Amino acid sequence: MSAAANISAVEVNGASKIFNSGTANQVDALLDVNLTIAPGEFVSLIGPSGCGKSTLLRLIANLLEPTQGEISVNGKTSAQARLDQDYGMAFQQAGLFDWRTVSKNIELPLELKGWDKKKRESRAAEMLDLVKLQDFGNMYPWQLSGGMQQRVAIARALAAHPPLLLMDEPFGALDEMTREYMQGELLRICAETSTTVVFVTHSIPEAVYLSNRVVVMSPRPGRILEIISVNLGSKRSELTRAADGFFKSITAVREALRGTHAQHVASTAIRGAEDR
């Protein structure tokens, strides 16, 4: 742990991503993104739809290759980190396997790591405890509510105890009450397991409540406009949502996003003028 302290959990250096380069469908999704995340940090990505948040997350996960730039995870190349299962991932849809029980879903990444049955089962039970679903191990995903399914997905992402968790709008499909509950649970779980998190969201309060830093991105091509530090301390509770600092940070993020909005409007206005 102490040796890991001076290695960044994630390091993105001058990363750009162009889809379908050179064709009529070319999309410049990301442009020269630089981001360093320390171990144990909780960082949110926020920005208008289509600005490349999911793309950046997939680059870190090595599910996509950057067109330019370099990405390292845990001091390794992102490709090596993926092979070593150094991260877990969760999406807006839980993406559980219908034909597997809840426990077997959580065991899946462990199966692929070649763990034996006994070790897998005891870890799955441990993870079920962590997400407070100890009585649901033998049920099938479709027997669970949306919030419970999402908790299973988080348990699965964390089953191998990866040092890094990548989440793409994981609570986007949940109702407001469940969502706030899940936010609290996520913070508790990450604190207990000292996991680094990169979290994509559209909700400003969610980003502020969860994060140490909020990364605000511009419309396409996605660039980092501003990184806002949230100083709400490490112990957050429901009281945090009523704190002064909470609202201050929300305002700061909103203004940073508005900046992007103003720019967006200005650029379309200019384009409109050129058209005429």
Next chain:
Amino acid sequence: MKTLDRIKSITTPFVFGVAFIALWEGAVKGFDLKPYFLAAPSKIIEQFFNNTARIWEATAVSGGNALVGLIVGTILGIAMSFILSRFRFLSQLVTPLAISLNAIPIFVLVAVLNNMYSITSEIPRRFMVTLVVYFVVLVNVARGLTQVSSIQVELMRSYAASEFAILRKVRVPNAVPYLFTALKVAAPASVITAFVSEYFGGLQNGLGSRITSNIANSKNAAAWAYVLGACLLGLAFYTVSIILENLTRRGQSK
């Protein structure tokens, strides 16, 4: 409530069926219809029980042909769907072909096949059933193997899973319900193909040929008795395919 619904769902068609047969019987008796025009259900049942041994024999022949074709066609269809899902370019060639072949009554080919084999051969009819089943299974299972949730594949890649692991843990389980959907279609189709193939010459020992020969001899009620055997055979195939599906479905709400 649930059991009441279930009882209703069984009794309604049952009552309707009984009423229909009673109406049929009544019409034949009431209008004094000649047996060569329409046989009375009571006569058909009588013929059925008088000829059980011969009907059973013919059913075994047609059913055997259907079963052999169903099994061979299913195995070949599954094998080919794996090959197609592995080589995308092949599937772009074969899938449209398979779908268009499904739309034309290819069992007329049996006439040509009968020419190629000796008159005592069961092969032409079995081959026809195999062909029909093969395409139904191929198209459905290939779909099940390829149309997997992109999130699940992405998750597997994030676990550094090999293509083979993705096949085993995602594609194959995803394709299982597709296989049973295919079998639900293919099972009755195999019986129908086995019958119809008998109308194009070859051996005259199955249900289809018995129906035609009895009609040719004006034994209308006997022909109907064989039709009843054919219905029971088709039902049996369909029922087995549904039972198999339920066994593997684990009560999933799909």
